[in-house]
Amino acid sequence: MQALCDAAGVRLRAHGKTHKCSTLGRLIIERGAVGLCCQTVGEAEAYVAGGIQDVLVTAPSPPWGAARLAALAKTGARIGAVADDEGQIDRLSDAAVAAGVTLDLVVDLDLGTHRAGAYPKDALRLARAADAAPGLRFAGLQAYLGHLQHMDDLDLRKSADEAAFATLKALVAELTEAGLPPPVVTGGGTGTHIYDLASGVYTELQAGSYAVMDVEYDACGAPGGQAWGFEPAMAIAATVVSANHKSHVTVDAGFKAVSMDGPPARVVAGAAPGSLWRAMGDEHGMIAHLSLIDVLKAGGRDPLGFDKAVAEADADPARAWPADAPRVGDIVWLQPGHCDPTINLYDALHVWDGETLERWAVDGRRVSK
Template sequence: MSDDLTLHAHLIGRQGSRADLNTPVLVLDRDALDRNIAALAALTARHGVGLRPHAKTHKSVDIAKCQLAAGALGVCCAKIGEAEALVEGGVTGILITSPVAALRAIERLAALAKRAGGLMAVVDHPAVAERIDAALDAEGAALDVIIDIDPGIARTGVASPEAAVDLARTIATLPRLTFRGVQFYCGSQQHIEDFAERRAAIVERTAYLQSAIDALAGAGFRPEIVTGSGTGTHRIDLDLGVFTELQAGSYIFMDKQYLDCDLTGERDVPFETALGVDARVVSANHSGLVTIDAGIKSLSSDGGAAVVRRGAPESAFFAFMGDEHSALIAPDIGKQLAPGDPVTLTVPHCDPTVNLYDHYHVVSGDTLVAIWPVSARGRAR
């Protein structure tokens, strides 16, 4: 048995058992999760748009199946390793959103295409498309592909509408590949905190996307699928009406980065905070500071500081104190909290925080109701 199951399996279903979890521990509120999944599923359905949420956020077979049960077309995976893990768990309709280019990875992609229902992958270079086609031929498999379009950050994607057309022409010559559409993910715009500023940026980028769609259509390659968007821009993208499906991922959890954003233009928060890290005070020898047992090994540090959600003053300032520890700083906090006291934190950035843990500890209220594996943890290749 894994360490998490050894420590905690006996607590499942016992009233109030969250209080007995060994910390630090990744905690998922099942009721809030279900409401978040239902909320975006209903919103996209009202707009007549599909939902293919990004599983790079949760890396979980269990959560992916919850999303599929709520009407999702499938899920997205950032890497082929994530896709392999989810396919092993019975998840279908996967789109791999990062180019698969290395020879060994292409061989794995071809093998996965042979056994995975509804698999798709992005391409952004004619030579890579040709390599994938050859690998598929060797496997006796076929694959639907999406042309990735660079939204302006020069990370992945074809660099112009003309390059998109050239790539589509190459794909049309390859018997094992079928062109299905385009991907356009504006990652750098997702966390612009002001709604009006974010909307203006997306309107400008969507005009560029439309120019690529028009170029493809004019050359006889009208995209059936236009996929992209994210939690930060989902409302704007639905309003603009260009995407046929959304890839939002973090909406199911809501981390500090997205809580800092006005997602709707009305300063309301359309999704609940479902994910957290439970920690405990381990030292309280100073009046203005206590030390907790969750540090850089337990919380991603790329998204800034965590915030206190429960167990300590909300005004307490969080500061990393190394690999294993962090500090909560507030007037007289060392007199209010004692060693062993529990604290719940909202994570700075959910995706890399999840990747630090083997399991979700799923709770309803204060009762542990399940332990779900982070199925694709570490599957970054």
Template sequence: MSDDLTLHGHLVGRQGSRVDLNTPVLVLDQGTLDRNIATMAALTAQRGTGLRPHAKTHKSVDIAKRQLAAGALGVCCAKIGEAEALADGGIRGILITSPVAAPRAIERLAALAKTASGLMATVDHPAVAERIDAALAEAGASLDVIIDIDPGIARTGVKSPDAAVELAQRIAALPRLTLRGVQYYCGSQQHIESYAERRAAIIERTDYLKSVIAALTDAGFALEIVTGSGTGTHRIDLDLGVFTELQAGSYVFMDKQYLDCDLTGDGSIPFETALGVDARVVSANHSGLVTIDAGFKSLSTDGGVAVVRRGAPETAFFAFMGDEHSALIAPDIGKQLAPGDPVTLTVPHCDPTVNLYDHYHVVDGDTLVAIWPVSARGRAR
């Protein structure tokens, strides 16, 4: 057997045991994680804004419990499968942020609504709202729903204020559904590196959100919840004061994509890097290049490339070399590192990287202190 618990269970609590982990391995610094959770909780509390962090980032019952303990209203999940996994682990206040439309998925949503405390789901089409209501009637359940608003990327969400009002009117006529508010997630603006450019883009998009809210209000709909935002725009959205709750997720880990962004406007970094992949040199036969044991199967590729955090020169250039391997390239690196030497990488994009692993290896410094399952790994439906 080569599963994580068999390989590494005996290392938990042993001083300095991180160095003995079989690599590649997903590593999470517990103290840094908890500080990041506390920092975002404090920021939102100071502004009187709720926090419903997105669990699609971590897919973890253990991390969600820490967020709830720090004051979060609940968590967000991208898919019904994620919501089922977290609800099974006792997580309450789940909002499913992607429309649930497939017939079998709607049946599962109705079943989950009977057992999951505080469950909510997004809708963006009257016909889907009707299907959900019918499934709820079959299951003997009811459900609070949020209208998803398209922020301009044509992915999901109603496309206009008039469409929002039409959907709200249809929901109001359905006995098993209760409209609670709206969702608005400006995903394409989250990674604009310049704070000034990101702020200008969000102000323009928030003006549109206000027009949709005004149309719904004029039509007689009181919106208790306005939910959205992300790690990249959390400060801007708090300043603008339109959201009643934020959905930021990646702040718990901080990947390279967000580290490349000015999140605050003054260049300071409000959150620390908690997540990494520990790898190991497997070949060092060239002076300017060493090969490590983490490739496409160990790191997401949609956010660029990983960067060295420790164990090798920070200036070393990372390059994928296939499914199982990557290279670290720097002058004389093959003379500085030898096969078996450990290196730690900051991941390009945390969400899809996490989904490649079964477990987090939770560390305190260089000691393995726990092994947590990635509870919703692969729950893409």
């Protein structure tokens, strides 16, 4: 991703909400990124504590967050915040003045996600407010198009992204004509990175998932229709704890081990090719053998139907116990369906480079103070 950004003349500000790991963040910066994005005040605090000196918080902060962001800037780190209304700008300004620091202020735009951000018609007004506010430095515009990142229809993903670029270019022209050219136009993501880098409007890319990848990105396909240029780099180690059925074995990875807001985790090693993982409760999951997936499907979501299907498979002498099914104690490796919230379930990443195993703390998880 860094090479792609360098070739396009666009800065990479990798999104740390994906990995929440300051060790990985420092490596990304060492390889050329200008800094990190993060989504929460707690993440920003963890990254600064972990040695990251340039952080942009890409979601509007709650009222209590302004003073804490100003305190971070007092450490010497460059801290940026986004805002989508004057009240947020005023709070950040007051906190910065009280702390004797300057915060970067990026106007957050809503170009279709409808989660946060101001409508384009309000951009100039907010830019003027940020520029006039003591303690703040108007730092540019943010346009993150989260609703496009996993769009299955690649043609629609591209056309929708390009429509947003047109709006963004018009805003840049409007602000420039008003004497407030945005120093940075930041946004974009892994699912649209090719279009974002070619847009001619983004000066900074906020991609994050590329660093580890997940099933959801693999399923929706790379922008442009070619193969992904990023390899999956993360898996969950699930241990087989029970193997009493011909149809499946049970592992110690259920709802508490795998975020369920995306597609199911994918079996990538340790079981027969084609095996499927499915949750079986808070603590457990099944690894269904390919030859018996039809049996499990026959049970559907009906507990009685599932019980009947499993019992009939076990009792059928014509169905052999799968010789290539994992045994108790074996490890089955699962690729998460959605990387960000799955990493958030764990205290650390265990990183293997082929020679050395290291433990990197997931130190950006939500903290309470």
